[in-house]
Amino acid sequence: NAGVTQTPKFRVLKTGQSMTLLCAQDMNHEYMYWYRQDPGMGLRLIHYSVGEGTTAKGEVPDGYNVSRLKKQNFLLGLESAAPSQTSVYFCASSSPLEPSGTDTQYFGPGTRLTVL
């Protein structure tokens, strides 16, 4: 049981390049999330998904696209990277069936992205 995994762990891009970040979870969770974390800004929600085939915008969606073609995977795409997208990106998942009834989110290890 690997939990939430993210690929790649590190990446350096040049301005204007594109890339896709992959998130995978093996906990059969319905909900998945993409966050970015920046010093002084905390965790900010980019996009999220409440089920296979569905996506929704979060707090800072501009410049990103997402897809949830399979329940276990959530992809985050940057079509034309900008230096402002230099950040640490975290994927998380959660389940509405969590016994606690809370929104316990399980996080991946993060992807460190630098855009030059």
Place this chain on the structure above:
Amino acid sequence: QKEVEQDPGPLSVPEGAIVSLNCTYSNSAFQYFMWYRQYSRKGPELLMYTYSSGNKEDGRFTAQVDKSSKYISLFIRDSQPSDSATYLCAMSRAGNNRKLIWGLGTSLAVNP
């Protein structure tokens, strides 16, 4: 005004000290209150959660919620160097809204 306010610190304490971490919030609709711990270069992990008001204890950790004051706290007793991390508070409304509202996190260093 941010919905959740949290002093980023940093906070530095000697080993064995009692640590108090706090968040304030403005939205009275929040029902679930969580504390996540994030070690350096790792993802956050859930430490404790509380529903509505009251206290919850788990080993050396105690979470308190005071809804009348819109204030939550995390206490760490007998702090250890392994407690050195960033502590993030998070909150959510009841019902189908699955989005968490996060504090900025407080950086804690426990010195041996």
